[in-house]
Amino acid sequence: MPEMLEVRWHGRGGMGTVTSAELFAAAVIDEGKFAQSFPSFGPERRGAPVTAFLRISDEFIRIRTDIAKPDVLVIVDPKLLDQIDVTVGLKDNGKIIVNHHLSAKELKEKYGFKWPVAAIDGLKIARETIKLPIANTAMMGALNRITGAVTMEALENQLRHRFGDRADGNIKAMTRAYNELDMED
Amino acid sequence: MSKRVPLEGSFATAEAARMADVDVIAAYPITPQSHIIERMSEFVHNGELKAAFVPVESEHSAMSACWGASGAGARTYTATASQGFFLMHEVLYFVAGMRLPVVMAVSNRAVGPPANIWGDYSDAMSASYTGWLQVFAANNQEIFDFTLSAFRIAEDPRVLLPFMIHMDGFTLSHVVEAVFLPEQEEVDAFLPPYKHPYAYNPDNPCCYGSVMSPATYGELKKAQDVHVRGTIPVIKEIWKEFGDRFGRYYKPIDSYKAEGAKTLLMVAGGLSETAKIAVDKRREQGESVGLLTLHLWRPFPFEDLYKAVEGAENLVVFDRAPTLGGPTGPIIGEMKAALFGVRNDLRVAGILGAFCGRNLEVTEFEEVIDRGNAICERGSQEMVETVGIRG
Numbered sequence: 001m002p003e004m005l006e007v008r009w010h011g012r013g014g015m016g017t018v019t020s021a022e023l024f025a026a027a028v029i030d031e032g033k034f035a036q037s038f039p040s041f042g043p044e045r046r047g048a049p050v051t052a053f054l055r056i057s058d059e060f061i062r063i064r065t066d067i068a069k070p071d072v073l074v075i076v077d078p079k080l081l082d083q084i085d086v087t088v089g090l091k092d093n094g095k096i097i098v099n100h101h102l103s104a105k106e107l108k109e110k111y112g113f114k115w116p117v118a119a120i121d122g123l124k125i126a127r128e129t130i131k132l133p134i135a136n137t138a139m140m141g142a143l144n145r146i147t148g149a150v151t152m153e154a155l156e157n158q159l160r161h162r163f164g165d166r167a168d169g170n171i172k173a174m175t176r177a178y179n180e181l182d183m184e185d
Numbered sequence: 186m187s188k189r190v191p192l193e194g195s196f197a198t199a200e201a202a203r204m205a206d207v208d209v210i211a212a213y214p215i216t217p218q219s220h221i222i223e224r225m226s227e228f229v230h231n232g233e234l235k236a237a238f239v240p241v242e243s244e245h246s247a248m249s250a251c252w253g254a255s256g257a258g259a260r261t262y263t264a265t266a267s268q269g270f271f272l273m274h275e276v277l278y279f280v281a282g283m284r285l286p287v288v289m290a291v292s293n294r295a296v297g298p299p300a301n302i303w304g305d306y307s308d309a310m311s312a313s314y315t316g317w318l319q320v321f322a323a324n325n326q327e328i329f330d331f332t333l334s335a336f337r338i339a340e341d342p343r344v345l346l347p348f349m350i351h352m353d354g355f356t357l358s359h360v361v362e363a364v365f366l367p368e369q370e371e372v373d374a375f376l377p378p379y380k381h382p383y384a385y386n387p388d389n390p391c392c393y394g395s396v397m398s399p400a401t402y403g404e405l406k407k408a409q410d411v412h413v414r415g416t417i418p419v420i421k422e423i424w425k426e427f428g429d430r431f432g433r434y435y436k437p438i439d440s441y442k443a444e445g446a447k448t449l450l451m452v453a454g455g456l457s458e459t460a461k462i463a464v465d466k467r468r469e470q471g472e473s474v475g476l477l478t479l480h481l482w483r484p485f486p487f488e489d490l491y492k493a494v495e496g497a498e499n500l501v502v503f504d505r506a507p508t509l510g511g512p513t514g515p516i517i518g519e520m521k522a523a524l525f526g527v528r529n530d531l532r533v534a535g536i537l538g539a540f541c542g543r544n545l546e547v548t549e550f551e552e553v554i555d556r557g558n559a560i561c562e563r564g565s566q567e568m569v570e571t572v573g574i575r576g
Binding site: 022025026029030032034035036037038039041042061062063064065066068 | 189190191193217302303353355356357359360361362363455456458459461462542544545546547
């Protein structure tokens with residue numbers, strides 16, 4: 001892991017993108033490390049493209065700007081791949097995680113990504129575990145598989161704290177995504 | 186024992202108000218302040234806070250309700266931003282003049298037009314002459330600490346003045362980071378119940394805020410000014426006690442790598458932390474540069490400023506509010522005024538930027554240092570110089 005890990009999330013209003021970044025940061029903070037999470041600051045509308053930012057470090061984080069050069073991208077809404085260039089500023093040694101029914105290899109070919117790609121069908125997993133088409137908690141598991149930034153237990157605690165009775169399905173989604181993530185260098 | 190929790194800036198100030206056991210919250214929601222007021226409303230609704238939540242129809246009414254509540258002896262809290270802040274402006278003067286210790290968080294935001302929601306200090310700077318005590322927080326821990334200590338300072342019988350906590354809209358208010366929260370018993374030991382010596386009392390009716398003629402108004406305003414200025418020792422005393430109890434010490438102006446520095450950069454609020462990274466980079470390259478973080482804006486900390494700039498040759502002040510047609514930026518202008526005749530050997534440069542939430546990168550703070558030094562060497566500058574703004 002670099003000195004400071006910077007993750008940029010791309011989704012749409014209502015998909016839980018901002019919540020995922022926040023819960024991931026909370027888990028990191030709970031384990032005694034430092035994290036910062038925040039949404040792209042703009043009018044919040046359901047369905048509109050949303051960006052969320054997550055920084056993780058062993059030290060207090062002092063930078064207070066948007067993340068222009070992320071280490072990792074988390075694409076919660078795969079349709080954004082066809083509509084905007086989500087890879088703007090992604091570091092040369094960066095990684096892309098996509099919620100998609102295609103395999104990592106297929107995504108890399110389709111979009112010509114020069115970075116390693118990881119794919120997980122978060123929507124399918126969510127339908128089977130949460131019974132709702134919301135892939136955000138699956139993407140938390142995928143992100144942790146790629147970064148190893150925090151223990152799965154710390155993430156589970158955050159899901160329990162936030163979702164209460166509905167936590168079990170979310171924890172299953174997150175765990176499955178962690179285990180089933182398809183990676184292509 | 187304190188506990189370390191993830192908290193966005195809005196919830197940090199709300200949590201401090203809850204732990205201060207406020208009696209009355211009167212507020213009107215406005216972006217980016219809304220989360221503060223939503224959280225206070227939840228506290229009251231859930232029974233976590235026994236208080237009256239007054240949902241008013243405007244900010245003018247919000248501050249008017251705070252005036253009444255505080256005057257009647259209730260510990261009173263509110264929050265606002267930008268246009269809402271401007272709507273309550275008239276009442277700000279009354280609350281200060283009536284010596285009422287209302288505590289207010291301001292989720293700083295630019296002012297329209299153009300319509301906007303993002304952060305700068307256009308709202309904060311408009312209140313410099315209202316008589317409120319004012320601090321700028323640089324992170325979410327400071328938002329909590331400054332809010333909690335504000336109640337104690339404002340309600341101190343030697344002070345009895347309202348207190349504003351400026352916290353960057355979005356870049357602090359909506360950012361989640363780690364905050365240490367104390368135990369309730371520790372807060373209770375630090376913050377005694379509020380008791381106003383002249384609280385409104387129907388059994389003992391008095392006249393407050395009566396008319397004053399030219400024969401007496403000037404004397405009263407002079408007395409008010411002397412009083413506001415005189416609160417600095419109490420603020421320092423209470424921040425010292427806060428530090429002894431909670432382990433975090435605050436000063437009107439904080440110095441970072443400033444000892445022996447030839448050039449000092451001065452920044453208020455959250456961006457001072459980004460500026461520290463620029464100072465680190467320049468120090469690594471052997472440059473003699475340090476940072477001053479401006480915390481206390483009112484009363485203006487003259488003595489702390491003189492001490493902080495001792496030995497420095499250049500002071501480069503960064504400002505986040507335009508003063509359309511006026512002298513440079515508001516903080517730059519006040520620093521120059523405060524230093525004129527006291528430190529004529531100290532060269533002061535000023536650069537403005539980061540209006541309306543515009544990102545200011547580390548490299549741009551380095552540009553501020555370089556251009557500031559060049560202005561100081563040259564001995565003259567344009568009235569308004571900006572960084573990161575086209576045109």
